[in-house]
Amino acid sequence: MLEVIAETVADAVAAEAGGADRIELVAALSEGGLTPSVGMAAIIIEAVRIPVHVMIRPHSRSFCYDQGDLLAMVSDMDALRRVGAHGFVLGALEASKDIDKAAMRLLMKAADGLPVTFHRAIDDTPDLEASLKExxxxxxxxxxxxxxxxxxxxxxxxxxxxLREAAKRYGIVFMPGSGLAIESIIPFVRATGVDEIHMGTGVRERDEQGRSFVSASKVAVAKANLIAAKAE
Incomplete structure (x- = not known):
């Protein structure tokens, strides 16, 4: 399973054309990914046939959210569900860096049964395996x-x-991301045994104006390498 980050309709179409299995839709990739507009999400969901999971992150200051932030997140999730989002990508931490369970309960209610990926906020927690269990x-x-x-x-x-082994015990899929390049997929997947990978800059190029975009050809190579790694 190859998940690719998309910011635009062109990104999403290229990701699907290259063989991506799922899209993580974000705005402001340079900020680590923020909630995209509902309009952008609606167009992309109509434009591709693969699942589109949408980032829910109102700001990049931290993963700690106050009541206003949470109300905005819930409102975004309600609107995104209505335009057909297939899932959400989110995470919430307390000031202590532990998982904010109160915030998560509110957000899970807003998810209304759609699948949720807890994102790299988990990497800030003091004990990753304990966080998985929580x-x-x-x-x-x-x-x-x-x-x-x-x-x-x-x-x-x-x-x-x-973490992959712990997640399996808990019935959760562990998906690694951050830093994977096309040439590192085969040795990484063979060494770790993971079934899903998440790619952003590793499958992107820049145009003459320096703007970043998803490359369908790079996605295709990434997918081929993932298949080759799992075939062994």
Whole structure:
């Protein structure tokens, strides 16, 4: 399973054309990904046939949200459900960096049964495996996106293996991301045994104006490498 980040309709179409299995739709990729507009989400959901999971993150200051932030997140989720979003990508932490369970309960109610990926906010928590276990309280959370607690997932091989095994025990899919390049997919997947990977800049190029975009050809190579790695 290959998930690709998209910011635009062209990104999403290119990701699907290259063989991506799922899209994580964001705005402001340079900020780590924020909630996109409902209009953009609606057009992309209509434009592609693969699932579109939408980032719910009102700002990039932290993963701690006050009441106003949470109300905005819930409102966004309600609107995105109505235009056909297939799932959500989100996370909420307390000031202590532990998972904010009160916020998560509110957000899970807004998810209304749609699948939720808890994003890399988990990498900021003091104990990743304990956080995985805590997430089992929320039936909507069926996937965790993590870099193994390090800035680059390629330097967290041991941690990824441990977290993948823990997530499997808890009935959650562990999806690594951050730092994966096309050429690193085969050795990384063979070493860690993961079934899903998440790619952003690794499948992007820049145009003459320096603007970043998803490359269908890079997505195709990434998908081929993922298939080759799992075939062994």
């Amino acid at each position: 997430l089992t309280e929320f039936k909507e959370v069926n996937r965790v996106l993590s870099s193994g607690g390090k800035p680059d997932v390629r330097t967290a091989m041991k941690e990824v293996v441990q």
